[in-house]
Amino acid sequence: MTTPAPPRLISLPTDLFDADPIPALLKRPLPHGDPWGWLLAQALFESEPLARRFLRAYPAGLIRIVNEDLKRLRALRNWLQERHTLSDLGCREATPAEWAALEVLERGDAEQLAALYQTHGFAPFSYTSAFVWNDELLPVEHPDPVDLGELVGYEKQLQTLLGNVERFLQGKPALPTLLYGARGTGKSTAVKALRTMYAEEGLRLVEVLPEGLFSLPELLERLRDLPQRFLLYIDDLSYDAGDPGWRKFKALLDGAVWATPKNTLLIATSNRKNLIREGWSDRPDPGSEPGAWDSLQEKLALADRFGLHVTFPPFDQKLYLRAVAHHLNKDELDESTRAAALRFALEGHGFSGRTAKQFADLVK
Numbered sequence: 214m215t216t217p218a219p220p221r222l223i224s225l226p227t228d229l230f231d232a233d234p235i236p237a238l239l240k241r242p243l244p245h246g247d248p249w250g251w252l253l254a255q256a257l258f259e260s261e262p263l264a265r266r267f268l269r270a271y272p273a274g275l276i277r278i279v280n281e282d283l284k285r286l287r288a289l290r291n292w293l294q295e296r297h298t299l300s301d302l303g304c305r306e307a308t309p310a311e312w313a314a315l316e317v318l319e320r321g322d323a324e325q326l327a328a329l330y331q332t333h334g335f336a337p338f339s340y341t342s343a344f345v346w347n348d349e350l351l352p353v354e355h356p357d358p359v360d361l362g363e364l365v366g367y368e369k370q371l372q373t374l375l376g377n378v379e380r381f382l383q384g385k386p387a388l389p390t391l392l393y394g395a396r397g398t399g400k401s402t403a404v405k406a407l408r409t410m411y412a413e414e415g416l417r418l419v420e421v422l423p424e425g426l427f428s429l430p431e432l433l434e435r436l437r438d439l440p441q442r443f444l445l446y447i448d449d450l451s452y453d454a455g456d457p458g459w460r461k462f463k464a465l466l467d468g469a470v471w472a473t474p475k476n477t478l479l480i481a482t483s484n485r486k487n488l489i490r491e492g493w494s495d496r497p498d499p500g501s502e503p504g505a506w507d508s509l510q511e512k513l514a515l516a517d518r519f520g521l522h523v524t525f526p527p528f529d530q531k532l533y534l535r536a537v538a539h540h541l542n543k544d545e546l547d548e549s550t551r552a553a554a555l556r557f558a559l560e561g562h563g564f565s566g567r568t569a570k571q572f573a574d575l576v577k
Contacts, residue, residue, distance in 0.1 A: 217289045220282035222275070224260045225289075226252070234293065238302055244311055245303030249293040253286050254314040255336070257326065264335035267327040268438045279323035286318060310339045334439045342412035346432050346445075347422040356418070361406045364399045365536040365566065370523050371403060377521055378407055381478045382414055382442055389479040391450075391516060394525030397565030400482040404446050415441045420448065426462060430471055437474040447481040463518065481519065530555070533564040540573030550576070 219225060228237045229252075243251045258264070263279070266272060307315070310333040317325050333339045343356035361371055374390065381387035392400040408418035419436075421429065426447070436443050516522070528536070537554045538546050546554065554572050562568040 217292050218285055219289070220285045222260065222263045222278060223256055223282045223286065225256050229293075235297060235299070238299075242305060243303045244305055244307035245301050246307070247294070248299055248302040249290050249297075250315060250318065251303070251307070251311065253290055254311060254318045256286070257314045257317060257329065258310070258333070258336040258339045261335050264330045265438065267330045268334070268440075271324075271327055276323045279326060283318070283321065283323070283326065290318070308340045314339075331440060334441055338417060338439055338441050342408055342417050344417065344419045345422060346419050346425040346428075348425050348428045348431075350419070350432065350435060356408060357405050358409055359402050359405050360409050361403065363402060363406070363540075363566075363570065365539045365569075366528070366532045367399060367403075367525060370525060373521070373523055374403060374407075378411065378416070378444070378478075382411060382416060384475070387478050388520030389518065390481070390521040390523065391519035392480070392482045392523045392525060393485065395527035395565065396484055397563070397567030398525035398527065399566045400525050401448055402566075404444070404448075404480055404482065407444060417441045417443045418446055419443055420446045433471065433474055433477060436477055439476060441476065443477045445477055445479045447479070450481040450483045451485050479519070528564040528566060528569075530558075530564055533558060533569055536566050536569035537573055540570055541577070 216230065219230070226237045226240075228234060231237075238248045238252060241252065241255065243255075263275075266275065313329055313333060317329050321329075337344075337352045341352040341354075343353035345351045345353060364371065370392075374392070377387050377390060392403060394400060405418065408416060410416075419432070421432070425432070429445075432445070534546060534551060534554060537550075538544065541550070543550075553576065554569075557572045557575070558564050558568050562571065
């Protein structure tokens, strides 16, 4: 049996046509079942140029070519199965997106492939829910599975945060969000828990590292048109008063000529309400020149670019002990544990949700 012609628009692993294509299977964490079927189903998601074209329009000239490509994929699958009969090589269960792709591979046409992209997008967004951006988009294979149940004492703040994110997921207007408050209060945990809670509804979390801030336009264009909704997460955002970076970032937020994609929402955490560290010497004296006050107002305006501010106030002793009990799955602490928890906090850790979790992990 001769080697089938490869598809023209659907990308395939280059080593699939080697004398021994089996190593191509070992490079991927395939689901349980026919390995050749899953490999070719995943190839549908890895054809980004084709997916992007279908996400923007349904060019009539592509329909015939894509239908022919799907026939070629089915012939290739049959050829691989006959030449290399293999049993299950999978290491996990298939995702809903992968099942949908397999259905298209086995019996779908170009319109069904386009519908697949409209629902699930393309790789890696189809089946990865967390990313890091540092001028390059890096998928996170094992994201932190933290959930909102780990946070104690901030029910009102979390309700506000969830309401805004749910509006975003529903395609309604949502506000760029700043979570600010004392260290260790759970701001970052709250953001990461949003991914855990809403990943199956299409939410994706992209942590933007400091070195990636000024290439945000490139990231936004990469995410534009995708069906998923993306939280662009900046952790511990703050600047020194003399750092010119805050002016550049402010210009990115409100002075850009590009349209921000509707499927992206900015969310940041900071220990500072105004995002810029200042000393008393940085503040103008009464009667100072107007330019000095203009400079102060410009600094304060950076935080104003976030339409929603959610405050996480510092823990007191009572809330700290409540959090310790929560992490230990107890209604209340016995005297010995209570005394040890207070001693742990007062030895330099301080009262915070992070300290409560650390103490609970230590004594479990």
